[in-house]
Amino acid sequence: MMALQHPVAEDRLAVPAILEMRGISQIFPGVKALDGVDIALYPGTVTALIGENGAGKSTLVKILTGIYRPSEGEIRIDGSPVVFSDAQAAIDAGVTAIHQETVLFDELTVAENIFLGHAPRTRFRTIDWATMNRRAGDLLRSLESTIDPTIRLKDLSIAQRHLVAISRALSIEARIVIMDEPTAALSRKEIDDLFRIVRDLKRQGKAILFISHKFDEVYEIAENYVVFRDGKAVGHGALATTPQDDIVRLMVGRTVADAFPKIAVTRGAPVLEVSGYSHPTEFRDISFTLHRGEILGIYGLIGAGRSELCQSLFGITTPTSGTVQIDGRPVTIRSPRDAIRAGIVYVPEERGRHGLALPMPIFQNMTLPSLGRTSRGGFLRLADEFALARTYAERLDLRAAALSVPVGTLSGGNQQKVVIGKWLATQPKVIILDEPTKGIDIGSKAAVHAFISELAAEGLSIVMISSELPEILGMSDRVMVMKEGLSAGIHPRAGLTPEMLVRAATGNA
Amino acid sequence: MTMTATFLKRRETLLFLIIALMVVAFSTRAPGFGNPRNLAVIFNDTAILIILALAQMTVVLTKAIDLSVAANLAFSGMAVAMLNAAVPGLPLVLLILLAIGIGAALGAINGFLVWRLEMPPIVVTLGTLTIYRGMAFVLSGGAWVNAHQMTPEFLNVPRLGIAGLPVLSWVAVIVVVLVFLMARYTPFGRSAYAAGGNPVAAVYAGIDVGYTRFLAFTLSGALAGLSGYLWVSRYAVAYVDIAIGFELDSVAACVIGGISIAGGVGTVIGTVLGALFLGVIKNALPVIGISPFTQMAISGSVIILAVVFNARRERHRGRIILRNREAEDNSSGKAGKEALA
Structure with a gap:
């Protein structure tokens, strides 16, 4: 591990940093999200923060915007230590953030959105609309935009909303601007506009922290970089003197050890054949074949269309074209009910929101998609329900006081087991796992991996979406990489390296 | 938790006891x-x-x-x-x-x-x-x-x-x-x-x-x-x-x-x-x-009390979920790599 005692870039000693973070750690129960991180931001300079999902980037942003208070370390602005006790304190200190998903209000006007919470007031303490609209117009014009500040936000395009979000961030006198994946939802043309704004901010002497996955953008706009891995800052320096391969290596770190218990399975007959599958906005022309006992990993950046593809296969959204075959027979899937009947099930990423009815007992959650099998003559048979739930609770080693307690009382790992159990109980042919181990503790994680592998060995076909390289490389027989809604190739595991996947997903060969 | 404790903690049991108590109390004022x-x-x-x-x-x-x-x-x-x-x-x-x-x-x-x-x-x-x-x-x-x-x-x-x-x-x-x-x-x-x-x-x-x-x-x-x-x-x-x-x-x-x-x-x-x-x-x-208007006020107050009671229970449940979600956010992506190391 490289220690970073002096984060100040050597050739920049002349210019003092606006903001310095020294030895910042953030400890949550059981997890060290950030571990002794040092970062320095300089006036008129863009510093890129690079790292995999879960490397600690968002935690850092939350510390800088006053949402978390770090467990250890100190933040200095202009050399003097500061403590951000809440979000307002960070704003007062001149830190502003433009988030990945902009939080704006559809029914309010552009000007109201920009000045919400700090609107200019008249001497009677009422909102000074004239001043507010004028200042909003000034801000937008400084971004070379002609958006009318008096129209409602809902009438704007995504890119225009983004400009409003940026204006909002700039409406407070900020010296430090954090941009958290600002280009995720933008087209190339819009990105160019955004970069013009960034250069403008640079000229005004603001310090910018630019978080992005995309190397081409990073090299285009940033001067310095910091790479995070597993909550540690593992490298920093000037981009001009650092080749991209070095950064990829820093980001990925060690080579993947054989810690994942994927049992070798001889590939069986094709089970699921998808061809030319397209959606109006989310993905285009996806084709793949999944065999019996196979695990197909899907890797890609957030927003690459992975979940959308799988949700469509599960009948949540309807594709515009393409065919799906199960065991060689074409099937039409228009609803989750059709998918379940065809033998395709989907274990969602967001268990709480998509997977479970938390107030309902465990056994009722488990049998929800299988009510047809646990009822006779239109009446549910509680004995059958409990038997079904018990079978899968035992198989998954579910820890619960009783099967009749509400699912909401279980731990995250056990909730995940209920979700998986619920889908296995439908006796599917294909199971789609969306980030199956996101947010669960280490013990449960290993158990989930072992279990997935076991299922494949029993002949179940599995599609696994994951953003974690070790998981993708350790568990998959083949990996499909998705980039901007397109398939960027399907690769067998043998010979696949983390660097290859990252390059395919970020579109930089 | 024993069966009895669970039974006593159920709101149905509680509500039944409250109704029984009300009947007893009213009986002291209005015999029969x-x-x-x-x-x-x-x-x-x-x-x-x-x-x-x-x-x-x-x-x-x-x-x-x-x-x-x-x-x-x-x-x-x-x-x-x-x-x-x-x-x-x-x-x-x-x-x-x-x-x-x-x-x-x-x-x-x-x-x-x-x-x-x-x-x-x-x-x-x-x-x-x-x-x-x-x-x-x-x-x-x-x-x-x-x-x-x-x-x-x-x-x-x-x-x-x-x-x-x-x-x-x-x-x-x-x-x-x-x-x-x-x-x-x-x-x-x-x-x-x-x-x-x-x-x-x-x-x-x-x-x-x-x-x-x-x-x-x-x-x-x-x-x-x-x-x-x-x-x-x-x-x-x-x-x-x-x-x-x-x-x-x-x-x-x-x-x-x-x-x-x-x-x-x-x-x-x-x-x-x-x-x-x-x-x-x-x-x-x-x-x-007691006049019908007071009755309406009493019914209204009881409804608000019941909602407060419900909200407290919901919040209790909410807290458990929140705690899990926080832990999820923070451990997301980390645990796997530690398991790997």
Whole structure:
């Protein structure tokens, strides 16, 4: 591990940093999200923060915007230590953030959105609309935009909303601007506009922290970089003197050890054949074949269309074209009910929101998609329900006081087991796992991996979406990489390296 | 936790004890209040509220609300009363089935608007509340149907005593049993809980949430239609404004009985006890000399207390979820790599 005692870039000693973070750690129960991180931001300079999902980037942003208070370390602005006790304190200190998903209000006007919470007031303490609209117009014009500040936000395009979000961030006198994946939802043309704004901010002497996955953008706009891995800052320096391969290596770190218990399975007959599958906005022309006992990993950046593809296969959204075959027979899937009947099930990423009815007992959650099998003559048979739930609770080693307690009382790992159990109980042919181990503790994680592998060995076909390289490389027989809604190739595991996947997903060969 | 402790902690048990305590307390002020014959009278007085509260419960469980139940009751009641007055020869069974059918049709209209046009239930039923009352006015021309215009059979059947209780009470008992079985032992009942408990997860589990709501509204309407006949025959009169404001009593019974307005939580027993709680208060306060206006204030206060009580329970549950989510956010992506190292 490289220690970073002096984060100040050597050739920049002349210019003092606006903001310095020294030895910042953030400890949550059981997890060290950030571990002794040092970062320095300089006036008129863009510093890129690079790292995999879960490397600690968002935690850092939350510390800088006053949402978390770090467990250890100190933040200095202009050399003097500061403590951000809440979000307002960070704003007062001149830190502003433009988030990945902009939080704006559809029914309010552009000007109201920009000045919400700090609107200019008249001497009677009422909102000074004239001043507010004028200042909003000034801000937008400084971004070379002609958006009318008096129209409602809902009438704007995504890119225009983004400009409003940026204006909002700039409406407070900020010296430090954090941009958290600002280009995720933008087209190339819009990105160019955004970069013009960034250069403008640079000229005004603001310090910018630019978080992005995309190397081409990073090299285009940033001067310095910091790479995070597993909550540690593992490298920093000037981009001009650092080749991209070095950064990829820093980001990925060690080579993947054989810690994942994927049992070798001889590939069986094709089970699921998808061809030319397209959606109006989310993905285009996806084709793949999944065999019996196979695990197909899907890797890609957030927003690459992975979940959308799988949700469509599960009948949540309807594709515009393409065919799906199960065991060689074409099937039409228009609803989750059709998918379940065809033998395709989907274990969602967001268990709480998509997977479970938390107030309902465990056994009722488990049998929800299988009510047809646990009822006779239109009446549910509680004995059958409990038997079904018990079978899968035992198989998954579910820890619960009783099967009749509400699912909401279980731990995250056990909730995940209920979700998986619920889908296995439908006796599917294909199971789609969306980030199956996101947010669960280490013990449960290993158990989930072992279990997935076991299922494949029993002949179940599995599609696994994951953003974690070790998981993708350790568990998959083949990996499909998705980039901007397109398939960027399907690769067998043998010979696949983390660097290859990252390059395919970020579109930089 | 032992069985007894769990049983005592249930809100149904608590509510039952509170009702029992109220009866005992009222008995000290009004002797005879607690004797079985008076309790039977109270139950009979509350029978229609119980049926309507169960109708409301079915809808509320699916994360919706039916404000049109009382207007539906008024229209269905008016329709069968007028038909009985116009054609006295029609058999009573036919009239009752007709009341249920009309109610179900009106409920289905609500359900259709919520399901197919995806309109918010509160807006739909606020609209149909006035429409159904208006229809009752148009149908009757504002005229009353009085006792002497209805057949004796139409008026008397609900009053017949069977095994010590009037038929009206028995009808309520049968409805309670049927709704209990439906909620607990049918795929529809389970779907209703799931649709309200987490609509998104319900969709993912292959449940048609919109259709489930449609069925709930239809059932609610059918029970409101049945209540229409029972009301008209019990009070021996039908006019446009019968049971006005009664939809709020049905919502109140649900809330007091522990049905979450957010959907997915609550039991039939709770709803019945919630209705009985209101019934006991309504019957007791005049006996101990408290004005109807004070009664309304007391009912209102109880409803707010019940909501506070519910909210506290919900918050407790919420805290557990939040803690998990926080841990998820923070450990996300980390744990796997540590396992690997």
